[in-house]
Amino acid sequence: MKMKKLIAVLSMVSMVAVAAAGCGNGSDEQAADTTETKAEANTEDTKEAGAEAGDWDSSSDITIVSREDGSGTRGAFIELFGIQEEMDGEKVDMTTEEAQITNSTSVMMTTVAGDEYAIGYISLGSLDESVKALKIDGAEATAENVKSGDYKVSRPFNIATKKDLDNEVAKDFINYIMSAEGQKVVEDNGYIAVEGAEAFEGTQPSGKAVVGGSSSVSPVMEKLAEAYKEVNPNAEIELQTTDSTTGMTSAIDGSYDIGMASRELKEEEIAELDAKVIATDGIAVIVNNNNAMDELSSDQVKAIYTGEALTWDEVVE
Structure with missing residues (x-):
């Protein structure tokens, strides 16, 4: 996972810094600081290059993004995907507590656009090129498919x-x-x-x-x-x-x-x-543009949002 790679890089940087400090030379300490700065910069460059090259790691944790209580989009989303259960005569929202909560369509889109491993949902009419809409059960999220009934998430x-x-x-x-x-x-x-x-x-x-x-x-x-x-x-x-x-x-x-x-x-x-x-x-189910996934089934979306699936490789077919 990318987090493990980052930890490894930081560990190497720390060892270099400790070794340099042990020499007790001021110029060596300055060199160690320079080495650390370069390593951090190289780490960021590697991340960017990996994203550009499509180096998307399916073993990474899914960043689940949802809307706030009171949101009509959230209410429709959990109903359409069955992310609710009947308890004592009432329907209870079963969205995982691990989900990040956003309070608007624009914040949802910005959050997903900034995280390679995020998934969220927005109004289809608000969709733009900053994020990617997934096919659901084989149907593309388009107005034409909503009208024809092929795309049922509406x-x-x-x-x-x-x-x-x-x-x-x-x-x-x-x-x-x-x-x-x-x-x-x-x-x-x-x-x-x-x-x-x-x-x-x-x-x-x-x-x-x-x-x-x-x-x-x-x-x-x-x-x-x-x-x-x-x-x-x-x-x-x-x-x-x-x-x-x-x-x-x-x-x-x-x-x-x-x-x-x-x-x-x-x-x-x-x-x-x-x-x-x-x-x-x-309702478009959206992911980051670097996400390798193009399609999910309704059951897979439900598994993600109820916390049953935690990493992307758990839903990759």
Whole structure:
């Protein structure tokens, strides 16, 4: 494993330094310091060269990265991959305690991009070239495969409002989101649009609407807000990125005019809110670009996230 190699190199450097110190000569001590500095630099150069050459070690520990409690992406992920168990009538999240927790899509991507042995998951619409999406059960993570049903790791993007919503800007913005123009924005950004949308007929109300919740829904919502501003310059849409649970609770208590969730709503949320599906999104299972793996089965993903598989060679077929 790379850690063992690094320890060996550092041990050799230490022995050189001790031997030099034993001579009691100031210039020798300086030489030892120079040797250590060069060895550290060479170690870093070796790491970089190994990564460039594709020297990926499957015996290394898997760095498991997950999302925070309250994340709609996490909720959908554990449900779709069966990373939960029924206990006393409740579904319990069985994600290993060894998992690193990130609080947003962007942090998840940065973490995986910076660790050759990491695995994580993000909204398919947020995927870029900084990380690699794995095939799951033989299907590539693409919008086309989500739409066809070949890629089964998908979930709805929901918005929700209080049943007695009286904010005219929020109502008009929702009408825009669900219109043909709004759904084109959804599709242009890599998500699956709602079928049967009709042309937008706005009323151009003045005022402000606060939209908040899921960090997975937030990127496409930002694009929708920008497009809506072009057809209604009288309105202001304030976007707050938190998580799905905060999106729903804040819609219920009135802090948000529109809440966003990247999962199905819970029964207690449905009792308080009116919800609409604005898009369908896939969940991409991502690894570092230097990772030699290109595909995992659903069972292998589950084994990793429950802590059953600890190193990459345990899931390499």
